[in-house]
Amino acid sequence: MPRYALKVEYQGAPFAGWQRQKDQPSVQEAIETALARLEPREHRINAAGRTDAGVHALAQVAHCDLMRDWDPFRLMEALNHHLKPLPVAVLDCAPVADDWHARFSARERRYLFRVLPRRAPATFARGQVWQIGHALDIGAMREGARHLIGHHDFTTFRASICQAASPVKTLDEITITQVEGLSGAEIHFRLRARSFLHNQVRSIVGTLERVGAGAWEPDAVRRALIACERAACGPVAPPDGLYLAGVAYPDDPFA
Amino acid sequence: MPRYALKVEYQGAPFAGWQRQKDQPSVQEAIETALARLEPREHRINAAGRTDAGVHALAQVAHCDLMRDWDPFRLMEALNHHLKPLPVAVLDCAPVADDWHARFSARERRYLFRVLPRRAPATFARGQVWQIGHALDIGAMREGARHLIGHHDFTTFRASICQAASPVKTLDEITITQVEGLSGAEIHFRLRARSFLHNQVRSIVGTLERVGAGAWEPDAVRRALIACERAACGPVAPPDGLYLAGVAYPDDPFA
Numbered sequence: 483m484p485r486y487a488l489k490v491e492y493q494g495a496p497f498a499g500w501q502r503q504k505d506q507p508s509v510q511e512a513i514e515t516a517l518a519r520l521e522p523r524e525h526r527i528n529a530a531g532r533t534d535a536g537v538h539a540l541a542q543v544a545h546c547d548l549m550r551d552w553d554p555f556r557l558m559e560a561l562n563h564h565l566k567p568l569p570v571a572v573l574d575c576a577p578v579a580d581d582w583h584a585r586f587s588a589r590e591r592r593y594l595f596r597v598l599p600r601r602a603p604a605t606f607a608r609g610q611v612w613q614i615g616h617a618l619d620i621g622a623m624r625e626g627a628r629h630l631i632g633h634h635d636f637t638t639f640r641a642s643i644c645q646a647a648s649p650v651k652t653l654d655e656i657t658i659t660q661v662e663g664l665s666g667a668e669i670h671f672r673l674r675a676r677s678f679l680h681n682q683v684r685s686i687v688g689t690l691e692r693v694g695a696g697a698w699e700p701d702a703v704r705r706a707l708i709a710c711e712r713a714a715c716g717p718v719a720p721p722d723g724l725y726l727a728g729v730a731y732p733d734d735p736f737a
Numbered sequence: 738m739p740r741y742a743l744k745v746e747y748q749g750a751p752f753a754g755w756q757r758q759k760d761q762p763s764v765q766e767a768i769e770t771a772l773a774r775l776e777p778r779e780h781r782i783n784a785a786g787r788t789d790a791g792v793h794a795l796a797q798v799a800h801c802d803l804m805r806d807w808d809p810f811r812l813m814e815a816l817n818h819h820l821k822p823l824p825v826a827v828l829d830c831a832p833v834a835d836d837w838h839a840r841f842s843a844r845e846r847r848y849l850f851r852v853l854p855r856r857a858p859a860t861f862a863r864g865q866v867w868q869i870g871h872a873l874d875i876g877a878m879r880e881g882a883r884h885l886i887g888h889h890d891f892t893t894f895r896a897s898i899c900q901a902a903s904p905v906k907t908l909d910e911i912t913i914t915q916v917e918g919l920s921g922a923e924i925h926f927r928l929r930a931r932s933f934l935h936n937q938v939r940s941i942v943g944t945l946e947r948v949g950a951g952a953w954e955p956d957a958v959r960r961a962l963i964a965c966e967r968a969a970c971g972p973v974a975p976p977d978g979l980y981l982a983g984v985a986y987p988d989d990p991f992a
Contacts, residue, residue: 491860491920538861540919562857571857573921602817602826605748606793606865664795664980665746666828725919 483547486557487578487735488513488527493569494538494721495609501532509533509570513544516564520557521549530588530729534681536721538610540594541573543729545584576735590654590730591678595671595687596723598663606664612687612723618669618694620658625700626693627656629707630686636679637710639689641718644680649710651675656686669694672727681718689716738802741812742833742990743768743782748824749793749976750864756787764788764825768799771819775812776804785843785984789936791976793865795849796828798984800839831990845909845985846933850926850942851978853918861919867942867978873924873949875913880955881948882911884962885941891934892965894944896973899935904965906930911941924949927982936973944971 490513498506502514510527517525529544548557554575561572598604598611599618630639630653637649655674660667671687689706692698698716706714745768753761757769765782772780784799803812809830816827853859853866854873885894885908892904910929915922926942944961947953953971961969 491857493860558857566858569860569863571860573855573857600828602746602813602828603821605746605824605826608824610861 483549483580484551485545485547485578485580485582486552486554487576487582487584488544488546488561488572489574489736490529490539490542490544491571491573492539492542493610494533494536494724496569497535499533499535499537500529500539500542509539509542510544512565512568512570513546513561513572516561517546517548519564520552520560528584530584531591531678531726533724533726534721537724537726539726541728542726543584543588543731545578545582574736578735582735584729587731588677588729589732590674590676591726592728592730593671593673593678593683594725594727595673595683595719596725597669597671597687597691598665599669600666604665609722611668612720614691614695616695618691619696620660620669620694622696622700623658623690623694626690626698626703627658627686629701629704630656634707635710636682636707638706638712638714639682639685640679640712641681641685642712646677646679649679651677651679651682656690658690684719684721684724685715687723688719691719692716738804738835739806740800740802740833740835740837741807741809742831742837742839743799743801743816743827744829744991745784745794745797745799746826746828747794747797748865749788749791749979751824752790754788754790754792755784755794755797764794764797765799767820767823767825768801768816768827771816772801772803774819775807775815783839785839786846786933786981788979788981789976792979792981794981796983797981798839798843798986800833800837829991833990837990839984842986843932843984844987845929845931846981847983847985848928848933848938849980849982850928850938850974851980852924852926852942852946853920854924855921859920864977866923867975869946869950871950873946874951875915875924875949877951877955878913878945878949881945881953881958882913882941884956884959885911889962890965891937891962893961893967893969894937894940895934895967896936896940897967901932901934904934906932906934906937913945939974939976939979940970942978943974946974947971 514525657672769780912927
């Protein structure tokens, strides 16, 4: 059976997350249902990252096994046709080897977290940003974030329900920038690692927000990290601002 | 009665346009209804530009007359409270002179038109861009746009229902750039003039799109302009991509 990698964009709000669930809409189910319109049978697809309820993706990667040899462009068009009107779009399809796996072959995940600091309610980006009513000190947040880069025990920044075998991860990048958006200046957090713990990005962003607001000293991030206990974490940021922004593979199937 | 200028952001999709209408929702009515929650009576407000059905605003400007002296920040907060959950937000309020008029005092209007050229359906920007399935040649569109800059009879680019006294306008700027958005590269058209004719921006963008797609030569824009007849215009672009981006006054009330 030919295997295909799919690059997928979606809004998180209408879904209980990526993963198929009983009685709740999921992105996985939406795509599997579209696949069943092309090749009628039960489909099971795998994704690089199981995004939580409300979390968005700019470039989630999944793979599926099909019976027919599909032209990648026609496969993309057919899936998008059947996904309408859901806010899920297949951006690219590519044939991959039988042993290629969207999750296990991945070497790096990138996340984007958007914060809109303004009083007036978001109109265009509603549900697509974390809106806060105060300004954020980017310099202070960068100083706090510096402590998290590298190989650490991230127990503080891990959901209690996290199923990862170990809380030790290597965080390769946290970049914090101000970006001019349609609705004014946004703060963008970009995080990059081989893999992340459950709620790690939202826990880190929520903690750095406290630093940006002036409630925490930048050094408090270091102390929270070395405490290695969940209670030392700042408030967890809401899912609205979080996007799975990309997944890297040794051989990029979409290159 | 103290007069206030309001800077307003809104999504166009849920409304039949800015202007109050019988039996159809309008942005004007939404704001007048919110004002009536603050000072119960009938309110009538004026705006710098009467945006059409489906057209968005990043910074529409309107003015209202109130009985009480309102602190501008509290007025903004109160209006936003009563505007929820509509996708309309007051970004700023400022006291202005009794003879200041949002429409007649304005010296310049700026519009943004967003085009998303990609095959996969828009998810995050759905209804907020004009999505087209093919690439656009920016160089060719700039060459075509050059003919429209300056003082011209814009009859070709004017809706037949346009009520302006004269079709002669001065177009000060058309800037066409590629901008990286959340969903990939967008093409942004930015137009600036003292005032515009009805449907002028959408008529110009729709015509330039034909040039960008290779269906029209850039010089055909010049010939369309000098033809001075509506039939010479290209297809009118849909409202989804159009934003009233700003209004300039001799004395910026929000400065």
